[in-house]
Structures are given as structure tokens and as C-alpha cells.
Amino acid sequence: MAYIDGFVIAVPTANKQAFIDHANKVDVLFKELGATRIIECWGDDVPNGKLTDFRRAVQAKDDETVAFSWIEWPDKATRDAAMGRIEELMKTDERFSPENNPMPFDGKRMIFGGFAPVVEV
Template sequence: MSYVMGCVIPVEGSKRERFVEQARMVAPLFREFGALSVLDALQDDVPRGEVTDFHRSVAARDDELVAFGWIVWPDKATKDAAEATMMADPRMDMTDMAFDGKRMIFGGFDPVVDEGPGGAFTYVEGFVIAVPTANREVFVRHCREAAPVFLRHGATRLVECWGVDVPDGKVTDFARAVKAGPDETVCFSWIEWPDKATRIAGQKAVFAEMESTMHDNPMPFDGKRMIYGGFDVVSREDRG
């Protein structure tokens, strides 16, 4: 089973292009070290919530953008070995970083749902959720039943990941981002869309369909603490 390293990053607005440049520079190196795929995306439609949101998750300032991304590894052992190698590789020693690493949040996740054919996409919808740990199987079932709705309305892939190595941070972290309790697990998820226009049209159709069917598949988590948003893909590397 693959292993996903998910992250959310506060990017200085004035250094947007620098961030894109660095992401495209580093992605092939992760592949060289064994990663299956690498993706970085920048905020496009990221709302502010009453309780939680992506902006608060990384304590983003008004002049900062939020980035959402992931690295998929064959397994955790490959990721651990690669980290040791990368630390010693001078190509990974970049200066003038476009973001504040102290506020970046990251963690390791096991994919529990992966539905859809995949393929080309330029837009992702990202989610971070606090799920009662006791509801794991209910959560998986809920996501598997919901996936076909998104796929029917234009999404090409839906991935749901269960937190297995999500560290506490000194300033920010995933647990604080969704106000997760000790009996909850952080989940990292995304939906791939061909483009923003497809996502906009698809969302309307999905919401309309779910309004009539949601009572048969209620959310097994607190939706008020779920953080979500739409992101433009700026760098993507897949292992061929």
C-alpha cells in the first residue's frame, strides 16, 4: 500500500513565482529518491470559515497564499530511507525559500479510498478532517459511497487518507488545524478535477444530488471543523 505525505504551506504572496520555481525544481528529485508522484497547488478558491479553515491552519497572513500538496511513496520505509538520503544531497539545499517552514504542516497518511480513473487534471479540491477514530470503517464506507457522485459529475479521482504519523508542531499542525480531539484521527483528502470550470459545474450537481441522498449516508465526522478549498495545480510529477 502506498504512503502519502500531505502538507499545507503558507507562501509569501510576493514570492509566488519563486515557490512555483522551487516546487518544479524539487519534484524530480523526490521522484529520483523513490517517490511515485509529487504535486503542489496554490490557493484559488479557499474560503474563510467560522471555526476552522486552511488560512488559519498555517496562521497565514493577509499577504500570504496557502499551498496544498502531497508526495506519494510506495511505502513508509521508502519515504524514511529517502529522507536520510535527501538530507545529505546538496541539490536539496535551497536558499531564499518562498515560505515559512516553521508554519508548514505535514504528516503521513495511509490511503483508504482511491476511486476514479485519474488522468490529466489542473485543479484539486483539498480537505482536512477530524474523524472519530472509532468511526474509521464508517468513514471509509461513507467515502466509497460518496465517490461515484463526484465522478458522475466531472471529477476524475477521489482519494481519502487516514492519518498514521501526524506530528505535533510547535506553531501549527494538522490536529490544531481541525481542532482534533484525543479520540479523533486527522484525515487528508483530495478530489482531482480536469479544470476549475468542471469543478464549479460539478459541485453544483453534487450538492443537488447529495441534498436528496445525504440522509442515507450521513457524515461520520463534524463537518463544521472540516477545512476545504480549491487549488490550482502549479507543479506535478508522476513516475512513468
């Protein structure tokens, strides 16, 4: 069964194209490592909640937009193997190099996790 990695980040709104460019470089590498599908979404209708919301989750500022992304893997083993290679590739593959492809957002405020699907319609 598939395995999903989900991500929520706050991106400076002025960095939208830089976010897209960054994702286009990095996402190809995830595909090479076995991902079957990658979706990068730019916040369009992200309401403020009364108790919690996406903006609060990533401490988004007024000049930032929330982005939501996910990576679909064929299974958890493929995902775990790929993630095990990421650190090595950050040193050897220019697409992952922070010098050649810097993150256009504050990675310290990213929330992420791996999820095992339980219902698929």
C-alpha cells in the same frame, strides 16, 4: 490543466470504517460528476507541531484521527459545475442524503479549498 480540491477533517477514530463506507458512497458520485481521481487518507504519521499542525487546524480531540483527502478534476470549470450540483443532489440522491449516508465526523471543523497546480513532476 487539472484542478484539485483538498480536505482535512477530524474523524472519531472509532468511526474509521464508517468514514470509509461514507467515502465509498460519495466518491462514486464525484466521479460521475467529472472527477478524475479521488484519494481518501487516514492519518498515520501526523505529528504535533510547535506553532501549528493538522490536528490543531481541525481541532482534533484525543480520540480522533486526522483524515486528508483530495479530488482531482480535469479543470476548474468541471469542478465548479459539479459543486453547483451538489446541493441539489443532497436532496435527490440517497448517496448524498444526510439521512441515508450521515457524515461520520463533524463537518463544521473541516477545512477545504480549491487549488490550481503550479508544478507537476
